[in-house]
Amino acid sequence: MKFSLTRQAIMLAVLALLPAAGEAIYFRDKISWRSPIPPSESVNADQARAWGQNAIWVDARPDEEFAQDHVPGALSLNEDRWNELLPEFLAAWSPGKKVIVYCSSLSCNASREVARRLRKEAQLPDVFVLEGGWEAWLKQK
Amino acid sequence: MSEQVTSVPSTISVQPSARPQFLWRIVDVIVAGIFIYAGVLKMVDPVQFANDIDNYKILPWPISVALAFYLPWLEIFCGLALIVRYFYRGALSILMALILVFTLATTAAKVRGLDITCGCFGHASQHWSFPAHLMTNLAIIAALVVLWVSNRLTKSLQGRRSAWGS
Amino acid sequence: MKTPIVAFALSIIISLSARAELKWEQTTIELHPTAADKQAVGHFKYQNSGKTPVHFKSVHASCGCTTAQTQKDEVPPGDKGEITATFNIGDRTGTQIKTVTVETDEAANQKTVLTLKTVIPQQLEINPTFLFWKQGDKPDQKTITVKVGKEFTVKHLKVTSSSPDFQTKVEEKGNGEFQIDVQPQETKNLIASTLTIQPDDSQKVFYATARITNAPTVQ
Numbered sequence: 001m002k003f004s005l006t007r008q009a010i011m012l013a014v015l016a017l018l019p020a021a022g023e024a025i026y027f028r029d030k031i032s033w034r035s036p037i038p039p040s041e042s043v044n045a046d047q048a049r050a051w052g053q054n055a056i057w058v059d060a061r062p063d064e065e066f067a068q069d070h071v072p073g074a075l076s077l078n079e080d081r082w083n084e085l086l087p088e089f090l091a092a093w094s095p096g097k098k099v100i101v102y103c104s105s106l107s108c109n110a111s112r113e114v115a116r117r118l119r120k121e122a123q124l125p126d127v128f129v130l131e132g133g134w135e136a137w138l139k140q141k
Numbered sequence: 142m143s144e145q146v147t148s149v150p151s152t153i154s155v156q157p158s159a160r161p162q163f164l165w166r167i168v169d170v171i172v173a174g175i176f177i178y179a180g181v182l183k184m185v186d187p188v189q190f191a192n193d194i195d196n197y198k199i200l201p202w203p204i205s206v207a208l209a210f211y212l213p214w215l216e217i218f219c220g221l222a223l224i225v226r227y228f229y230r231g232a233l234s235i236l237m238a239l240i241l242v243f244t245l246a247t248t249a250a251k252v253r254g255l256d257i258t259c260g261c262f263g264h265a266s267q268h269w270s271f272p273a274h275l276m277t278n279l280a281i282i283a284a285l286v287v288l289w290v291s292n293r294l295t296k297s298l299q300g301r302r303s304a305w306g307s
Numbered sequence: 308m309k310t311p312i313v314a315f316a317l318s319i320i321i322s323l324s325a326r327a328e329l330k331w332e333q334t335t336i337e338l339h340p341t342a343a344d345k346q347a348v349g350h351f352k353y354q355n356s357g358k359t360p361v362h363f364k365s366v367h368a369s370c371g372c373t374t375a376q377t378q379k380d381e382v383p384p385g386d387k388g389e390i391t392a393t394f395n396i397g398d399r400t401g402t403q404i405k406t407v408t409v410e411t412d413e414a415a416n417q418k419t420v421l422t423l424k425t426v427i428p429q430q431l432e433i434n435p436t437f438l439f440w441k442q443g444d445k446p447d448q449k450t451i452t453v454k455v456g457k458e459f460t461v462k463h464l465k466v467t468s469s470s471p472d473f474q475t476k477v478e479e480k481g482n483g484e485f486q487i488d489v490q491p492q493e494t495k496n497l498i499a500s501t502l503t504i505q506p507d508d509s510q511k512v513f514y515a516t517a518r519i520t521n522a523p524t525v526q
Binding site: 005008009015016019023024034035 | 201
């Protein structure tokens with residue numbers, strides 16, 4: 001059975017789709033199709049709100065942006081003044097609280113960095129990055 | 142697409158460019174092995190591969206995720222096709238297209254000034270320099286071209302022989 | 308079938324490299340500031356090697372901590388200049404990669420990404436920087452591990468607690484590693500302390516927090 005070159009290529013391309021789809025299903029909890037942040041480390045605005053009083057909101061943006069406007073009750077914690085702001089944040093934290101870190105847009109890295117440092121240096125559990133950032137919060141309002 | 146493998150000793154050969162089939166089979170297996178190895182390395186950690194694709198800043202994230210799941214399997218299947226000699230030419234052209242596109246993407250990233258630390262061997266090759274990546278890719282392209290040409294020559298050789306009725 | 312693909316590929320490579328009027332000396336700069344530096348500055352030098360003037364449409368840094376200054380908005384042919392990228396280190400650690408995206412009105416190469424890679428020397432690596440005891444827990448001793456950065460030598464670590472309710476003890480483990488043992492007097496009250504960690508007589512100090520927290524809230 002001789003196939004043309006295009007036929008062969010198409011058959012191989014289609015064949016590869018099967019295990020690829022299987023893998024996508026297998027890894028569905030480890031990777032999010034919406035953003036590079038792993039699903040275990042991010043949360044969307046609705047879920048975050050549902051946590052109510054159990055959540056602590058952390059604003060990872062620079063001081064000027066925080067001063068202009070921020071999530072009500074959020075604490076400022078950024079890398080410019082980490083050493084100064086961290087103890088204030090830790091004073092508000094207690095075991096069982098869920099930490100939600102946000103910054104100003106999907107492409108901004110500050111919230112991921114602050115979340116990473118809270119997990120790695122302060123060894124806090126339940127630290128999440130807000131999907132969609134500050135903009136997602138504004139949309140909800 | 143099975144073929145009659147006929148060894149043509151170069152001393153009695155009518156076509157001076159025909160060579161023993163098994164030499165090309167070795168090249169087949171080596172090239173196939175490289176792609177299968179590269180494919181498996183990327184297949185076992187699709188999260189890392191998706192992030193590596195995203196670093197090129199050419200494609201949107203969801204596409205990077207889709208390719209991260211799909212491309213390694215395509216490499217593996219095409220590599221296997223080279224070894225078992227089924228869908229051979231189709232596999233060869235897909236692999237050629239893959240490595241050409243990949244080489245272009247790496248060069249484009251370098252021109253744009255992005256710090257790309259990953260290559261076609263997944264995260265394992267992240268410490269290679271750009272020239273090392275380029276040289277490896279060009280060598281693989283060369284091997285694929287050579288296999289293609291040899292395959293075409295063999296086909297035309299067999300075609301002519303059957304025409305002579307030998 | 309091969310030829311058109313090869314031609315296509317070649318044309319892309321040629322168009323990518325040719326006709327870029329603004330030639331950059333480097334698009335990636337690696338900086339190694341000292342531990343005392345507050346800023347790291349990268350000078351991205353360029354020259355207009357084309358025949359038409361190049362106009363900067365936008366110069367945009369990837370984060371608020373990095374500012375980028377162009378000396379001029381319009382670069383006449385043959386002229387040289389630089390974009391100065393200033394990265395405010397703040398309290399950041401490790402290797403920080405910040406980018407500046409430059410948009411021009413060039414025909415072929417409109418967007419260039421300038422990368423500033425800053426390797427911030429880490430004199431001490433403190434793990435963890437936060438110790439806590441729940442109210443009512445046993446006031447057990449907990450440990451902080453301090454590792455000295457490879458390029459540094461530290462003979463002695465001085466640890467002071469801002470509150471006398473927390474006792475600290477420093478042990479040298481050798482091989483650039485220290486151990487700080489922290490113990491609260493009691494866990495009845497919600498007390499806290501900032502631990503100031505000073506390597507030798509260094510001006511730069513490091514911090515850790517110890518506190519008694521509320522018991523977990525009911526979910």
